[in-house]
Amino acid sequence: xxxxxxxxxxxxxxxxxxxxxxxxxxxxxxxxxxxxxxxxxxxxxxxxxxxxxxxxxxxxxxxxxxxxxxxxxxxxxxxxxxxxxxxxxxxxxxxxxxxxxxxxxxxxxxxxxxx
Amino acid sequence: xxxxxxxxxxxxxxxxxxxxxxxxxxxxxxxxxxxxxxxxxxxxxxxxxxxxxxxxxxxxxxxxxxxxxxxxxxxxxxxxxxxxxxxxxxxxxxxxxxxxxxxxxxxxxxxxxx
Numbered sequence: 001x002x003x004x005x006x007x008x009x010x011x012x013x014x015x016x017x018x019x020x021x022x023x024x025x026x027x028x029x030x031x032x033x034x035x036x037x038x039x040x041x042x043x044x045x046x047x048x049x050x051x052x053x054x055x056x057x058x059x060x061x062x063x064x065x066x067x068x069x070x071x072x073x074x075x076x077x078x079x080x081x082x083x084x085x086x087x088x089x090x091x092x093x094x095x096x097x098x099x100x101x102x103x104x105x106x107x108x109x110x111x112x113x114x115x
Numbered sequence: 116x117x118x119x120x121x122x123x124x125x126x127x128x129x130x131x132x133x134x135x136x137x138x139x140x141x142x143x144x145x146x147x148x149x150x151x152x153x154x155x156x157x158x159x160x161x162x163x164x165x166x167x168x169x170x171x172x173x174x175x176x177x178x179x180x181x182x183x184x185x186x187x188x189x190x191x192x193x194x195x196x197x198x199x200x201x202x203x204x205x206x207x208x209x210x211x212x213x214x215x216x217x218x219x220x221x222x223x224x225x226x227x228x229x
Contacts, residue, residue, distance in 0.1 A: 106151075
C-alpha cells in the first residue's frame with residue numbers, strides 16, 4: 001500500500017519550453033504533497049509544500065512563477081517548470097502523506113534534462 | 116533546527132567487505148527515519164524505513180539499519196557488499212507531528228571495487 005506514482009520518470013525538453021510533472025497517490029488521499037529537487041552531489045532540497053485546495057508554500061529561493069505547483073485534488077499534485085533552462089536540469093521528486101505526522105511516501109522521481 | 120549528518124562523503128570498499136554508513140540527526144522529538152539509494156543513472160529508491168517498533172530494520176538487498184534513540188543515530192549496514200552496491204546513499208529524517216519537512220543528509224557515495 002501507500003504508493004506514489006510520479007510521471008514522467010524522465011523527460012528531455014528544449015530551452016524555453018514548459019514541462020509538467022505529475023505526482024499521484026494511488027491508494028490513499030494525500031492532503032499534503034512535497035516537491036524536492038536534487039542538485040548534483042547534494043541531497044534533496046525541499047522546493048515547496050502543497051496542500052490540497054490551497055496555494056503551495058515555497059521555500060526561500062525557489063521562484064514561484066517558474067515552478068508552478070497545483071494540488072487540485074487529494075490524489076494529484078503537479079509541478080510545472082515554466083520556460084525551462086539548462087540550469088533547471090535536475091532530479092525532481094515528490095512525496096505525499098495522508099495527514100500531519102503520517103509517514104511520507106515518495107514517488108520515484110523525474111529526471112529533467114533541458115537542452 | 117533539524118539536521119541530518121552523514122559522516123562519510125565517499126566510502127571505498129572491496130567486494131565482500133562489511134559496510135556501515137553513519138547517520139545522525141538532531142531533533143528532540145519522535146522521528147521517522149529513512150535510507151535511500153540512488154544507483155548511477157537511476158532514480159532514488161527507498162532502501163528501508165523506520166517508523167516504530169523493532170529498532171533493527173531490514174530492507175531490500177540485504178541492507179539493515181539500527182535506530183539507536185539515545186545516540187540519535189540510524190546507521191546503515193550490510194555484512195558483505197557487492198560491486199552492484201556502488202551508489203549514493205541518503206539518510207533522511209521526518210519529524211513526526213511536524214509539517215513533514217523531510218530533512219536529508221548530504222549523501223554518502225559508496226564505491227565497491229570488484
